[in-house]
Amino acid sequence: MSTPTLTPENVLPAPVKRRIGPLEGVGHGLTLAKRNLRYVLRTPTTLIDTVIQPVLFLVVFVFLLGGAISGSWQGYLQTLVPGLMVQITMYASIGTGMALNTDISKGIFDRFRSLPIARSAPLIGAVLGDVVRYAVALSVLLVLAFALGFRIQTDPLSTLFACVLVIVFGLTLCWFSVLIGMMVANPQAVPGVAMAVILPLTFGSNIFADPETMPRWLEIWAGINPVSHFVDTVRGLMIGGPVAGPLAWSLVAVAVCHAVLLPLALRAYLRRVR
Amino acid sequence: MDTCIRASGLVKRFGRTTALDGVDLEVPTGSIQGVLGPNGAGKTTMVRILATLARPDEGSVHVAGYDALRDPVAVRGLVGLTGQYASVDDELTGRENLELIGQLLGMPGRGWKARARELVERFDLSEAGDRPVKTYSGGMRRRIDLAASLVGRPQVLYLDEPTTGLDPRSRGDLWQIVRNLAEEGTTVLLTTQYLEEADELADRIAVIDHGRTVAEGTPSELKRRTGSQTLHVRPVDPTDIDRVMGFVTDLLGTSPVLASDGVSISVPTDEPILLSSLVRRLDQQAITTDELALRLPSLDDVFFSLTGRALPGDTDEEVSA
Structure with missing residues (x-):
């Protein structure tokens, strides 16, 4: 079989592969993650979600509500920023499900599936690409927060650890987002469903206000809400306070969520790409 | 192979x-x-x-x-x-x-x-x-x-x-x-x-x-597979079409189909001498034709004879080869 006009000698394809190793699969995932990032840069709406949202939340809550909630916006800024880091990441995770759903409802997914690459590669690509998106959103938030006067009261290493934790938390939510993305018919439906879950988790927590000021039932919920424990951890790591207790709680919550959501998301994904 | x-x-x-x-x-x-x-x-x-x-x-x-x-x-x-x-x-x-x-x-x-x-x-x-x-x-x-x-x-x-x-x-x-x-x-x-x-x-x-x-x-x-050929005739003068139809009906015993262009006819046939008989007849009547041919059936005809249905969407969308 010869393809004269198509086949320079030095780029002959490798012999037929029958299995795809895990390492190769991760490689495919990385290639697709790069593609997804390029996509974020090219489509203004996803970029706006990632960059503008942190800015808006910070500005609205600090200047509009900070004085009312906490007496002065400067004081509020200190407690709000660690909480916003968690909240921003939760919002950003919605994009994962939307992106995957968009790909699947377009022809590009058939292309990926027709190639000899790992079945999971598009999923890995979407998730890895989003880790970068979370990091960008966090950076935007922190840079602005510093400009407004936010100060770390611990040390850089703890702060870095806090950021890593938040990204790990984002990954947990990623699976939730993937699960929704696989269940709804079109990408536009993802945010609606995701918000129904994310809103009670973010506002029913200690991110924006002290739960002691809330009605009893909401205070109980905010106490149970893993997001509150997560925020406590991040606050402890960045502005001081107890860390060990909330950290243990948070890690258990992340582990449980992973154990439940990851298999569900994978199953839903594999059913869609089968 | x-x-x-x-x-x-x-x-x-x-x-x-x-x-x-x-x-x-x-x-x-x-x-x-x-x-x-x-x-x-x-x-x-x-x-x-x-x-x-x-x-x-x-x-x-x-x-x-x-x-x-x-x-x-x-x-x-x-x-x-x-x-x-x-x-x-x-x-x-x-x-x-x-x-x-x-x-x-x-x-x-x-x-x-x-x-x-x-x-x-x-x-x-x-x-x-x-x-x-x-x-x-x-x-x-x-x-x-x-x-x-x-x-x-x-x-x-x-x-x-x-x-x-x-x-x-x-x-x-x-x-x-x-x-x-x-x-x-x-x-x-x-x-x-x-x-x-x-x-x-x-x-x-x-x-x-x-x-x-x-x-x-x-x-x-x-x-x-359709087992027959198709005769196509298109007279130069479109007003001759009725007379041509008459001759073909005489020769074959079945009446031909007027094509969608309205100026040519076609009819399936297995009669080998039809063409020469028709040529003689047209000659006698001084009718000249732009097209006069026996053809293998088109795949349209084949699909029709295999399924009893015409292929959809193929009539108004001419494909230039």
Whole structure:
């Protein structure tokens, strides 16, 4: 079989592969993650979600509500920023499900599936690409927060650890987002469903206000809400306070969520790409 | 000759509808196989199964010696697929799309870069190569999509209705590309609703309808299957048409059909001397004709005689060959 006009000698394809190793699969995932990032840069709406949202939340809550909630916006800024880091990441995770759903409802997914690459590669690509998106959103938030006067009261290493934790938390939510993305018919439906879950988790927590000021039932919920424990951890790591207790709680919550959501998301994904 | 694609007894159900109802297919290596059928006949389902994108409920598929159900990765490495809808990323440029696939295929070194450049040039996309695909015209999208399925130099190429919705010129361009690929040794399986397309390109044609193969053979074998030839007559002076119809009815005992253009007639016949008798008659009456011929039936006629239905959507959409 010869393809004269198509086949320079030095780029002959490798012999037929029958299995795809895990390492190769991760490689495919990385290639697709790069593609997804390029996509974020090219489509203004996803970029706006990632960059503008942190800015808006910070500005609205600090200047509009900070004085009312906490007496002065400067004081509020200190407690709000660690909480916003968690909240921003939760919002950003919605994009994962939307992106995957968009790909699947377009022809590009058939292309990926027709190639000899790992079945999971598009999923890995979407998730890895989003880790970068979370990091960008966090950076935007922190840079602005510093400009407004936010100060770390611990040390850089703890702060870095806090950021890593938040990204790990984002990954947990990623699976939730993937699960929704696989269940709804079109990408536009993802945010609606995701918000129904994310809103009670973010506002029913200690991110924006002290739960002691809330009605009893909401205070109980905010106490149970893993997001509150997560925020406590991040606050402890960045502005001081107890860390060990909330950290243990948070890690258990992340582990449980992973154990439940990851298999569900994978199953839903594999059913869609089968 | 080697068999490249062998499918037998393919059955695929979606809920209560049976998309494929026991399809068999054998495609020799290096040939162009046409799969002809109307919308909903099961063509796309069949291609998806052959490309490992779907699993059949029953039956087996072998591609280039590999079992597509047991060894899908091997088959994916040998096959290129161009679906009905462009399977490329709208936001990326044409070149980036090709490079992405080359990278995913693990082309060594910067091989994917060279390969993308080569395909962009070959498919006449040099100017558009660095623009996002969403700015492309229909014909350009098909070309970049086809290029995308060729990045890995597949031995087997599936084209699912590659020219549906294309203007005649783009269609002709695509036909030429397919012919070149086959000449270079690629085995091509092409589904189409266009009889002309199957006739023009395919070495062999399988006609499928309602998930079953209703006929299989070379284009001329299929045409011969209707068992008769067709007489076509078009008088120079359109007002002569009624008299011509009268003569033919006299000679054959059946009345011919007036063609949709209103100035020519056609009638199926097995009568070998009809032509000469008619020529004499027309001569006597001093009627001259623009067209007077016995022809093998068109694939339209074949499809009609095999299924009892005309192929839909083929009358107003003339294909220029």
